[in-house]
Amino acid sequence: METRITWSQIILLAVFAACLAISVFALDIEKDSNGYLILTVAGSVLGWIFQDTIKSVAAFFYLRANGLLQIGDLITVPSRGIEGFVRTISLTTVTVENWDTTTSAFPTYILHSEHFKNSQRMLDGKTLGRLMQKAFIIDTGWFHPLTEMDVERLKMTLDVDECFIKHTIKTGALNMEVFRQYVYHWMMNNQHVIQQPRLIVRWLEQTDNGMPLQIFAYLSDTMFDAFEWRQSQIMEHIIKAMGWFDLQLYQSPSGYDASNSNLFITRQAADYRKKNEDNARL
Incomplete structure (x- = not known):
C-alpha cells in the first residue's frame, strides 16, 4: 500500500515538473523580457501554495534514507499528543494508530521539523528495557x-x-x-x-x-x-x-479532612445564626 501511494505521488510530481518545464519553454524567456517576471511570480505563488508539500517530500526522503521511520514503528510526537504505531507513510502524510485506537494523520515534515521519539528498537529488544x-x-x-x-x-x-x-x-x-x-x-x-x-x-x-x-x-x-x-x-x-516503615504519602487536605478534624479552637460551637440577627438589628 505504501509503495503504491509513494510511486503514484512521485509520478504525479514528475508530471507536474514536466508541465512546468514545458510552460517555461513556451514562454520563450530569451525573446520575451517579461517572461522572467512571469516565471518569478508564478514560482513564488506555487512555492507558497505548496510549501508544506515541498517540505514533506524533503522530510520523507530524509527520514527513509536515514532509517528513522518504518511501517509498524511505535512513535511519540509530544507536541501533537500522538503516540502509537505507524500505519502508512507517503510523501506528504504519515498515519498513526494511537493507543486508544484512534487514528492521527499529519504532514510528514512534522517529523523533520519537530521532536519525535521512535521506540521500536526498544520493543524489538534491541535496547536494555x-x-x-x-x-x-x-x-x-x-x-x-x-x-x-x-x-x-x-x-x-x-x-x-x-x-x-x-x-x-x-x-x-x-x-x-x-x-x-x-x-x-x-x-x-x-x-x-x-x-x-x-x-x-x-x-x-x-x-x-x-x-x-x-x-x-x-x-x-x-x-x-x-x-x-x-x-x-x-x-x-x-x-x-x-x-x-511508618511513612505516609503527602496529600493536600480535602473537605472530608476538614469536616472530620479533631482540632477545636474553642469548646463552644459558633452560632452564626445569632450573629447574623445581631448584625441585622444594627
Whole structure:
C-alpha cells in the first residue's frame, strides 16, 4: 500500500515538473523580457501554495534514507499528543494508530521539523528495557529514628536477606533512610527490573508538600500493557512498604479532612445564626 501511494505521488510530481518545464519553454524567456517576471511570480505563488508539500517530500526522503521511520514503528510526537504505531507513510502524510485506537494523520515534515521519539528498537529488544520514572512525595512529618520495637517488627515483616537486615536495620537509623535502601535492595532483586544502564532510588529536593522519593529504573517488559501492569505492581509494593516503615504519602487536605478534624479552637460551637440577627438589628 505504501509503495503504491509513494510511486503514484512521485509520478504525479514528475508530471507536474514536466508541465512546468514545458510552460517555461513556451514562454520563450530569451525573446520575451517579461517572461522572467512571469516565471518569478508564478514560482513564488506555487512555492507558497505548496510549501508544506515541498517540505514533506524533503522530510520523507530524509527520514527513509536515514532509517528513522518504518511501517509498524511505535512513535511519540509530544507536541501533537500522538503516540502509537505507524500505519502508512507517503510523501506528504504519515498515519498513526494511537493507543486508544484512534487514528492521527499529519504532514510528514512534522517529523523533520519537530521532536519525535521512535521506540521500536526498544520493543524489538534491541535496547536494555523500557524506562520507569516515578516519584512518591513523602510527608516529612513521619520521619523519625527507629526504636528497638521498630527494628524487631521490621525484621519480622521484611522478606529480605540477613545481610541487609544486619547492616541496614539498626536502632536510631532514620526510617526514611532505611526505607530508601529497602526499595533499592528490593528492586535490585526484582527479576523484571534491569540494573543496566542504571537503577536509581534517590531523594529529591524538599518541597512545601514533602520530600519526593524518585524511582529511575528500566523494566524488561516493554510492551505497553505488560509494562503498565508491571509498573503498577512495583508502585503498589512501594506504597505498601511505606506502612512498614511508618511513612505516609503527602496529600493536600480535602473537605472530608476538614469536616472530620479533631482540632477545636474553642469548646463552644459558633452560632452564626445569632450573629447574623445581631448584625441585622444594627
